[in-house]
Amino acid sequence: MSRTSDPAALERLDIDRFVDWPAPYQYCLTCGLCAGACPVAGIDDFDPRKFVRMVSMGMEEELVEARWPWICTMCGRCDSVCPMEIGISGMVRNIRGMRERDKVPGGLQKGLEQVEKTGNVLGLPKEDFIFIVEDVAEEIAEEPGFSGFKVPIDKEGAFILSTIHNKLINTQNEDLKHLWKIFYAAKEDWTITSDYWEGVNWGLFTGDDRAMRMMVERIILQMDTLKIENLLWPE
Amino acid sequence: MTQNILIIGNSPCARGIRADLERLDIPTILILADGVSADGISEPAGELSSRGSHAVFDYTTVEGCTGTAGDYQIRLRRDREPFTRSAAAVVIAEQGLQVPLYDEYGLGPSGKVLPVSEAAARAGELLPDGGTVAVFNGIYSESQPGMADAAMECAIAIAENRGRRVFFFTGNLKVSGAGGELLFRRSREAGVVYFKFTHTRPAIRQEDTGAVRIEFTDEITGEPFVLTPDVTVVDERIAPSPRLDSLAQIFRLHRDAGGFLQTPNVRRAPVSTNRRGIFAAGPARSPERESDAPADAHAAIGAVLDLLHDLHDPGGDSIHRRGLPAEIDQNACIRCLTCFRICPHGAVLLFPDRLAVGESGCMGCGICAAQCPRGAIRFEGVRAGETGGAAPDADDAEKFVPKMVIFACEKSGRIAARSAPSEKIELVPVPCGGAVSDAHLLDALQSGADGVLLLACHVGNCDAETGTRYGRRTVERVQKVLEKTGGAPGRVAYRTVAANMESEAQSTIQNFQQELSALSPVSTGKVQGESRGTVAIEKGKTLS
Known part of the structure; x- marks a missing residue:
């Protein structure tokens, strides 16, 4: 990220622009441990140290427009090595959240819009969802030791409510089985819901607090309605 | 004795030193070149005063010093009135100066450009609210920790005022001292931005x-910036x-490259100088920060107590080992002043x-004795033993293994070579590489050694500072003599090691022995009498 235009007048930088953020970026020692730990450092000249530096200089426009914040995988290695405990990945998320929503790269924003409309990223109708999970349950019941296995859907008063990653419904049905088999073997009192079963929350990645809140509130609504106190959120 | x-x-x-000594009931004489400062001394200002055994002389200059550790006579002058005082020890702790580095930044003083000390004093009214300030610290040359502190404190004082922007331009920010990191942190909290x-x-x-106009590229982001600050510090x-x-001259003290009264000698206690009983503390010995003054004062107290203890009981358990x-x-001395000039500890007194x-000032290095052109200085510190009886018979021996004498400095070579084989x-051991004279080297050859090695300290590691250099010069001189007289200069050698370089010392000795093997054995026309007498070398050729 380099500007070819004239040098910027330092006086005009809004250095206190992000001063309200809880991340103590002003204590950055520019030691570079974050840059050394980052798995994507070097791509498009990105590195977390530069990112923190630009935040500390209040360079909002440059950061929001850059591709950098979207190269970050948000793995958090920088956070774990930072001697000043700055919380860099959280700052990356904040910057992502400042971009206009129609400029969020990839299918992330489309997926979120689908969730808002249909309850899951796939836009899968409820009947199809029930058909798929019951089909998988039948397969489990045919395996030795799992006779009579059934997947409890919308069971009121269950001990645990479990959400589901949409990928397991879409293409990787086999992977649904592992957790469910454990529930069966442990004689667990569990359930899934036919609405708002989606466990994937892409608002985390796009910095969209509103979308995250919406999905979390939907899950809480399910728990309240079905009188369930414990949530297992495998994603 | 005083x-x-x-x-x-x-x-x-x-x-601080004076206050501590007063508490310990050790009498002090404080010499101030100027007046008594308000925060310092309880005596009335401007007057020669004495309370009990603690005296203060203000507006007083030091004019001369004779004597030795434990008994120095210091000539002083106050109001054109010369007087003398005795002291067991002298502690120099003159305040340093802060010099602005305008030239380094290509700047000149103006209403908009001023040094750190001035900016710090006027931080409140320096510039209007919301103005911008550039602070320069250690960009072209390494800053001193005390000045990095001062620059950060100045930046904080300015930034804490009403929305001013402070940009701090630095090279290697010196925050490793006490409280340095904290100052940096406080400055960041105050909004100071560092480049x-x-x-x-x-x-x-x-x-x-x-x-002032500053154009630069931020090295982390690669972003170019320009700044025209309202004020530049x-x-x-x-x-x-x-x-x-004048103090260095009067007390015959060595100075470092910056002019402070202590050379970077690794073997010296914090406040020691090259002279025993003359100490340099605080801003007289290094450009240290003011917050380090108490530590230096304590070190000075420790050194003074140690000295008084030693002087009281010379044979006691001193931690500072001194040689004989x-x-x-006096009958042999021709007053050539060589010893007076070269003694690294200023221990030779001129009457x-x-x-x-x-x-009491002699550290027993033996350099004077080795370098005295008349051999007029008695020094018992070097005791070469017998190098063995009969010469090896080259015809009989299967293989010629040379006999060697190694003069090894007690502080380095002797320790490093402790596991050298004793055969041949x-x-x-010698107290210093500089204690070895031409005569010592030639005597060793004369008594049948095939080669002589001087194993001394690295330059910069020498306790006596110049000793290892004198050792090298002595060896080179003898090499020249051997060359001129038809001998092999390679029979004597000077090598340096540190005490912990055991394997290096081993290979140094082995290599030297190998070099000697290439020469033939020294014949043994052992000559009695004068140490500078005839020595037989190289198959009967003689040198006188």
Whole structure:
């Protein structure tokens, strides 16, 4: 990220622009441990140290427009090595959240819009969802030791409510089985819901607090309605 | 014998030393070149005063010093009135100066450009609210920790005021001392923005109006910036007090490259100088920060107590091991002043009619004895033993293994070579590489050694500072003599090691022995009598 235009007048930088953020970026020692730990450092000249530096200089426009914040995988290695405990990945998320929503790269924003409309990223109708999970349950019941296995859907008063990653419904049905088999073997009192079963929350990645809140509130609504106190959120 | 400790200087460190000695009931004499500062001394200002055994002389200069550790006579002058005081020890702790580094940044003083100390004093009214300030610290040369502190404190004082922007341009920010990291942190909290220059330098230009324009690239982001600050604060350097010039001369003290009264000698206690009983503390010995003054004051107290203890009980359990003192034979001495000039500890005293070694100031290095052209200095510190009886018979031996004498400095070579094989090698410990004379080297050859090695300290590691250099010169001189007289100069060699370089010392010895194997054995026309007599070398050729 380099500007070819004239040098910027330092006086005009809004250095206190992000001063309200809880991340103590002003204590950055520019030691570079974050840059050394980052798995994507070097791509498009990105590195977390530069990112923190630009935040500390209040360079909002440059950061929001850059591709950098979207190269970050948000793995958090920088956070774990930072001697000043700055919380860099959280700052990356904040910057992502400042971009206009129609400029969020990839299918992330489309997926979120689908969730808002249909309850899951796939836009899968409820009947199809029930058909798929019951089909998988039948397969489990045919395996030795799992006779009579059934997947409890919308069971009121269950001990645990479990959400589901949409990928397991879409293409990787086999992977649904592992957790469910454990529930069966442990004689667990569990359930899934036919609405708002989606466990994937892409608002985390796009910095969209509103979308995250919406999905979390939907899950809480399910728990309240079905009188369930414990949530297992495998994603 | 006096117990007085003479303290010179008006620094916080000097005042701390005086206060501590007073508490310990050790009499002090405080010499101030100027007046008594308000925060320092309880005596009335401007007057020669004495309370009990603690005296203060203000507006007083030091004019001379004779004597030796435990018994120095210091000539002083106050109001044109000369007087003398005795002291067991002297502690110099003159306050340093802060010198602005305008030239380093290509700037000149103006209403908009001023040094750190001035900007800090006027931080409140320096510029309008919301203005911008550039602070320069250690970009072109390494800053001193004390000045990095001062620059950060100045930046905080300015930034804490009403929305001002402070940009701090630095190279290697010195935060490793006590409280340095905390100052940096506080400055960041106050909103000071740092730019660190490692590979690049800012372009700094001053207009005729005095205004400054700074163009640079932020090295982390690669972003180019320009700044025209309302005020520019220029770095300063802590320089030694100008009074140290005459004090160094009067007390015959070595100075470091910056002019402070202590050379970087690894073997010395924190406040020690090259002279026993003359100490340099605080801003007289290094450009350290003011917050380090108490530590230096404590070190000075420790050194003074240690000295008083030693003087009281010379044979006692001193932690500072000294060798046997040298002694000048007045009948042989021709007053050439060589010893007076070269003694690294200033222990040779000059009297109207003679020279003498001040025993309490002598550190026993033996350099004077080795270098005296008349052999007029008695020194018992080097005791070479017999190098063995009969010469090896080259015809009989299967293989010629050379006999060696190794003169090894007790502080380095002797320790490093402790596991050298004793067969065919005689290890002679010496108090200093400089204690070895031409005669020692030639005597060893004369008594049948095939080669002589001087194993001394690295330059910079020498306790006596110049000793290892004198050792090298002595070896080179003898090499020349051998060459001129038809001998093999390779029979004597000078090598340096540190005490912990055992394997290096081993291979040094082995290599030297191998080089000697290439030469034939020395024949043994052992000559009795004078140490500078004839020595038989190289198959009967003689040198006289």
